Amino acid sequence: MKKHNFYAGPSILPQEAIDATIEALKDFSGTGLSLASVSHRSKEFDAVINEAIALFKELLNIPQGYSVLFMGGGASTQFALVPFNLMKKRAVYVNTGTWSAKALKEAKLFGDVVEIKNPDFFSLPKGIEVHKDTDYVHITTNNTIYGTEYHEDMDFGVPLVADMSSDIFSRPIDISKYAIIYGGAQKNLAPAGLTFVIVKDEVLGQVDHKIPTMLDYRTFVTKNSMFNTPPVIPIFTALQTLKWIKTNGGVAAMYKLNTEKANLLYAEIDRNPLFKGTVAKEDRSLMNICFVMEEQYKDLEADFLAFATAQQMVGIKGHRSVGGFRASTYNALSKESVEALIATMQEFEKKNS
Numbered sequence: 211m212k213k214h215n216f217y218a219g220p221s222i223l224p225q226e227a228i229d230a231t232i233e234a235l236k237d238f239s240g241t242g243l244s245l246a247s248v249s250h251r252s253k254e255f256d257a258v259i260n261e262a263i264a265l266f267k268e269l270l271n272i273p274q275g276y277s278v279l280f281m282g283g284g285a286s287t288q289f290a291l292v293p294f295n296l297m298k299k300r301a302v303y304v305n306t307g308t309w310s311a312k313a314l315k316e317a318k319l320f321g322d323v324v325e326i327k328n329p330d331f332f333s334l335p336k337g338i339e340v341h342k343d344t345d346y347v348h349i350t351t352n353n354t355i356y357g358t359e360y361h362e363d364m365d366f367g368v369p370l371v372a373d374m375s376s377d378i379f380s381r382p383i384d385i386s387k388y389a390i391i392y393g394g395a396q397k398n399l400a401p402a403g404l405t406f407v408i409v410k411d412e413v414l415g416q417v418d419h420k421i422p423t424m425l426d427y428r429t430f431v432t433k434n435s436m437f438n439t440p441p442v443i444p445i446f447t448a449l450q451t452l453k454w455i456k457t458n459g460g461v462a463a464m465y466k467l468n469t470e471k472a473n474l475l476y477a478e479i480d481r482n483p484l485f486k487g488t489v490a491k492e493d494r495s496l497m498n499i500c501f502v503m504e505e506q507y508k509d510l511e512a513d514f515l516a517f518a519t520a521q522q523m524v525g526i527k528g529h530r531s532v533g534g535f536r537a538s539t540y541n542a543l544s545k546e547s548v549e550a551l552i553a554t555m556q557e558f559e560k561k562n563s
């Protein structure tokens with residue numbers, strides 16, 4: 211039976227991307243060899259990484275003066291690499307939940323960090339003013355665990371760094387507003403093991419200290435992300451996902467469908483007397499839709515999970531730190547899956563009234 215995959219990450223990818231990867235693991239690009247067994251210096255893989263970088267730039271409309279890097283280590287390694295490569299003295303971190311708190315903790319190893327946060331993580335801080343003498347501001351554009359998301363490109367008058375692990379390619383962005391965008395690829399792009407970085411070249415090389423070769427973005431810029439062996443298989447899958455995005459109308463079309471899916475599900479959460487949303491309406495994420503049972507139905511939580519599981523819903527349990535439910539509605543999740551979840555919520559409502 212068809213599963214409806216709402217996992218937050220690793221998470222759903224286009225079936226075409228999975229199928230093409232399976233094929234390449236058997237016979238990569240007509241070489242008669244597995245993708246897992248071919249040199250990353252081969253002309254066949256060189257074509258893959260070059261096309262992936264080119265499509266990455268094309269789909270996000272990345273202007274001249276920016277580089278796209280493919281690294282390892284996950285977004286969590288970027289939490290340290292960003293301040294190591296960028297911070298001279300002081301940075302501002304907008305703390306909007308678990309991931310940005312981790313980024314902030316690493317930044318404190320490298321300089322003064324001004325923390326901006328709301329009393330809880332169910333809304334985003336507004337009206338932030340930043341001192342001109344700030345090296346950069348760091349934000350997390352989509353908060354995968356709490357389900358908040360920025361719906362516009364921010365501008366604080368100083369370089370902007372964004373963790374876009376869970377909303378890259380989900381909506382059009384104005385890259386020129388950012389100094390660095392980074393993320394783990396395992397939410398909306400590729401299997402785990404690949405980290406993407408978009409960097410404005412001119413922000414690099416401004417710190418006084420030495421940076422080890424593999425921790426220096428400039429190594430990846432000058433060597434086309436091939437100073438050492440890159441994560442070959444996830445890069446191949448990323449290319450297939452990017453092709454799928456292009457075939458399906460590009461990032462604008464992803465955004466349109468993501469908006470439709472999210473509106474449908476939030477409308478049901480707001481209508482259904484058993485459930486309620488957790489996030490301030492204007493900050494609701496299009497990618498990770500969080501909800502809980504209304505107070506008087508709290509003891510039905512486990513029942514609903516079991517009921518949804520029986521309807522082939524996978525991955526809707528909320529993150530262990532917040533509880534409740536979370537439906538992740540990444541690009542590759544179809545509208546049918548969202549409709550199936552809504553039908554499940556409505557059936558559960560009937561059973562319990």
Ligand SMILES: *Cc1c(COP(=O)(O)O)cnc(C)c1O
Pocket residue numbers: 219283284285286287309350352353354373374375376393394395397
């Ligand atoms: C998943 C996630 C991370 C952690 O990514 P890793 O690649 O596992 O280090 C960081 N930030 C955000 C917003 C995430 O969703």
